[in-house]
Amino acid sequence: MKLGFLVDLNLCMGCKGCEIACKVENEVPLSTWRLRVKYIDLGTFPDTRRSFTPLRCNHCESAPCERICPVSALHYLENGIVNIDSDRCIGCAGCMMACPYGAIYMDPETNTADKCTYCAHRIESGMMPACVVACPVEANIFGDLEDDSSNISLYIMEHKGAVQVRKPEKHTTPTHFYVGGGNQTLNPLAHQRIEGYNLFNNITHLDHVGDKNHGILDRFLAPFVGHEKRDNKSFIESATSAESHEEEGGH
């Protein structure tokens, strides 16, 4: 069995239902995302259109993150999922440097790397990933790539020639496919991030990796003195009291 994912961008309407479902299902902390939907505006007024691109881990067959992980925290499951064992992760961030898709983040609660696992826990119980269930237009198609009669295999065969992966030149062999995508939506260098063009201004870089209130000294002391319990309220308070990170590269 080799599980794979396909997103038909022609169907996606950018409702972000999958993003929210993922957040809830996997209790993804604030300031981090396993799955996100990016809006890209194409063309110039009045000839414009908006494209929506859901982005998640590509579960590559030749995953650079799995290769660079020094302790096998990132590992393959038998069904092809690239899974992560947060109890083993040492937080070196090597996987974040290796993933060409920027799909891995440092969980601010556990201070370990984390990412989309195709909801491995749900699949184990015979359920579909949360994002697939939440999608109102069935733009997310999930299934066994080795089964010719699975939905995803049929979809790929039906759209052959139009099925794409992100950054094929990296030779990572992703098991995550797109239909209806183009260079402008799938290549991050083909679109610009211009301040003032955003629906919400100040789309910036994250100003910290992992928990910003968990400095170097805290990393050593945490096992002995405990770790301040973080909740949404405290996250919002620390975010609003923090200085803008715009001058450090936000654009």
Place this chain on the structure above:
Amino acid sequence: MVESTIHATQAVVTLDVPIQGIVWGSIITVNMWAKSIGTGVVFLAAFLWFRHNKEDMPNLKWAMPIIAFIALNVFLFFTLIDLHQPYRMIHIFTHPHWTSSITVGAWLASIFLVLVSILMFIGVGEKFPGVPFKGCLLTKFGRKNSFLYEKIFPFLVFLAIPVTTYTAIIMAQSAARELWQAPTEVMQMMWAALMAGSAALIFISGSWSKEARKDLALILAISTFFSFAMYMSEYFFSFKSSEAEAVLEFVHVGGSYSIQFWIGLTLGFIIPFFIAVGNMKSDNQTLLKFAALFALIGLFLVKDVWLKIPQLLPLS
């Protein structure tokens, strides 16, 4: 004409989450910089002992392992504090994943440090019998086993090569950062080690023969020249891929890291090169020490830029 009325290539992100900023920052720069010193002094010691009598460099036997020991501990300390779960560093030894150059490097560097420590105990034990205190078992062990120094040293030199270069393999495995995917990174690490090693030894070369010091200046000149040349080739060959081209915009004119990059290159490569070349004729120790200091500072600045700029690119 449609191409002039519609900007077919105009694509702007209008909604997205904040993207990752710099993940490996200056802590990792210190890590690489200190490792260059730690392995570089070993290469230089081998070269100098091959070319000169031991009497020409009377303090090299004990000072070299001390410098390497301090530098390697700085390197390992900064590796440790960069981990988000520092106590789990032990997992590298209990659950090693051998395809990872981080794992291979950690093992090699640890073995390297053990060997350097033995040399240090021997060198210090012989030279300073009462240091750190009378009856110290480690220096006593060193004194009793001083024959080990010459037996271990060749292995240490051999081991210094992968310890120096494994960082380039880590960078190569960082598949997301196109700028680091060049085979030249391996040579860049070697030049950095020779540069840092010669610069570090210049500070303790006051009592050495002029000829030995001249060799230090020669290595500093050669390493700064070739390292500079390699950075320049990267700088001008930016068209090798669109990602590398976009990354190098940060150091090209007007780029946010161009000032730090050029200060680093001027201070650490251009100025030390000319001082070192001049010093091969006139033995000016003060000037040479300034060249060494500049080289170490400049190397840090340039390495810092090279580490950070590929991380500024959005990956998705």
